[in-house]
Amino acid sequence: MxxxxxxxxxxxxxxxxxxxxxxxxxxxxxxxxxxxxxxxxxxxxxxxxxxxxxxxxxxxxxxxxxxxxxxxxxxxxxxxxxxxxxxxxxxxxxxxxxxxxxxxxxxxxxxxxxxxxxxxxxxxxxxxxxxxxxxxxxxxxxxxxxxxxxxxxxxxxxxxxxxxxxxxxxxxxxxxxxxxxxxxxxxxxxxxxxxxxxxxxxxxxxxxxxxxxxxxxxxxxxxxxxxxxxxxxxxKSRKKRHKEVIEDLEAANEHSEMQYHLARLGTSLGYKVWIAQNDHKREWNNKKLGEFSLPSLVLKDIPKPVLDTVALIDVIWLDHNQEIVSAFEVEKSTSIYSGILRLQDLSLSLQANSNRFYLVAPDKREKEIKAQLLRPSFCQTGSISLSYMLFSDLRCDCDAMCKFGHNSSVLDKIAKTVVHM
Known part of the structure; x- marks a missing residue:
């Protein structure tokens, strides 16, 4: 050739x-x-x-x-x-x-x-x-x-x-x-x-x-x-690929929307917000997500390899001492496994046990989330407090939480947990 x-x-x-x-x-x-x-x-x-x-x-x-x-x-x-x-x-x-x-x-x-x-x-x-x-x-x-x-x-x-x-x-x-x-x-x-x-x-x-x-x-x-x-x-493969590309674009838009709501809510509750490093240029509601974010993520006593992973977590809320309060992984179409692993990686690196971690996903993925969180390998983590929120709840109740919420506990109104038997 x-x-x-x-x-x-x-x-x-x-x-x-x-x-x-x-x-x-x-x-x-x-x-x-x-x-x-x-x-x-x-x-x-x-x-x-x-x-x-x-x-x-x-x-x-x-x-x-x-x-x-x-x-x-x-x-x-x-x-x-x-x-x-x-x-x-x-x-x-x-x-x-x-x-x-x-x-x-x-x-x-x-x-x-x-x-x-x-x-x-x-x-x-x-x-x-x-x-x-x-x-x-x-x-x-x-x-x-x-x-x-x-x-x-x-x-x-x-x-x-x-x-x-x-x-x-x-x-x-x-x-x-x-x-x-x-x-x-x-x-x-x-x-x-x-x-x-x-x-x-x-x-x-x-x-x-x-x-x-x-x-x-x-x-x-x-x-x-x-x-x-x-x-x-x-x-058939081309048609399937075309459909997947369109779905990926729609997923990216909805992903940005959820990051926008979480960033806006975190800011209104008085927290500093970190948006995943690679998402700073994404836009929603005519605003770049980076406008809500700290310019860089600085965390104490976390090894660089772990920090590199943490910097890709979709949204993080931090208090005035730059300590993590909550972290969120938005899983529109990507692997639920990956989101759990990233949050677990962060959890194991933090000494405090008061942090809250959340998966944020479309309503249609609720059963999948429950199934994954009940896996033995994730049940044994112990140290991670992991809940999940659905897109419809965050989208519907974000304004009310911004108006009436005082701290991260306001998320309890819409967050769900999986009970291990």
Missing amino acids: TNSLIENIIHEYKNDQESVYQTWFLNNEDRLKAFRTIKSGINDVIRSIECRSFGNDFKGSPLEIVITAISEQKQVFEGASHAFFWKPKLRIPDIYENETNQLAFGRFLKSCTQASTEKQIIEEIAKLDKVQIKGLGPAVANILYFLHPTLFPPFNTAIVNGFNFLFNRKIKLGSWTQYLEMRESILEFNEKHRSFFSKDFGAIAGLLFEVGSGRIIIPENAEHVMKLDLRSKSD
Whole structure:
């Protein structure tokens, strides 16, 4: 394939407003939040394995939280959880009932979180591969990507298909050796075309995904697309993608509206307000959200990695001593898991136990919130006082709370809690 043809393909991919590149890779808000919360979730997986409390099924395990948060990261990660479902008849992936394999998986994850070079991680991959855990293959690379996005690309069927079409190769699923071969070619290609892509392999992985799924047609996949009638599937995919883009825009607007109400309420109650760093330029009611916010977030005795995560929490109220009173995560369409993890991360970093934390979500997500808050892994947190509010209540009662409220206790009028039995 000539350089000019490759560049045309890359331009088509990058300029398509509904491509993975535009809808996910450049969507820094969700991406930044995802990396930090997924890494926090991986640490929970490691701890649960070391404490022998991981469980014997994917469902209900801390790994489910991590993989679900990954699979919710737009189209390129759809289906990421399938490889980790426990299939009892096939005994795969054999990390739920085999303690030796489970411990090996935990050691692998821990080593990868602590590693700083590709050589170290490749050595850990070789160790894991040597154990030959049945059913546990390169799908784990999706976890690696969120730990080391500039070193390891994600991995799924569509990405492999796109790679084979674009590079005229025959890489197969299920082999760590072949994944590493694919990675080497991606590294070389990404470096050669660095001006078009990024150090983060999410950009090029998105291109491979679009080619592999038939959304971008190239000479090498044209026959395959026609033979398998992927054209009609591609058309359906385009319509689905268009619908998702429209829904994302609507979600962003409603998200800003809720931040606006919370900021206005916090200000009227006499608190200083922090709006998520990446949302300062968003607008609602002809006002930039940053107008309600402190210019920078300064918190005492909180490590910088945690502060980086806290700075992305949607709304925080602080008292005159710059101490956190309440924190709010607005979950219009993003993962409930992620919101809980960020608030939990903040809670564990604060010594005081008088703080109140809230999820703010659409009415239609109330059942989902209840289900997540009743998960064993969240029930055991103990130190976090977590309630939730619905959009309709905040929207309807904000003016009244601004007028008659004296402090954060006014939220008790609309906040709800989940009772653990």
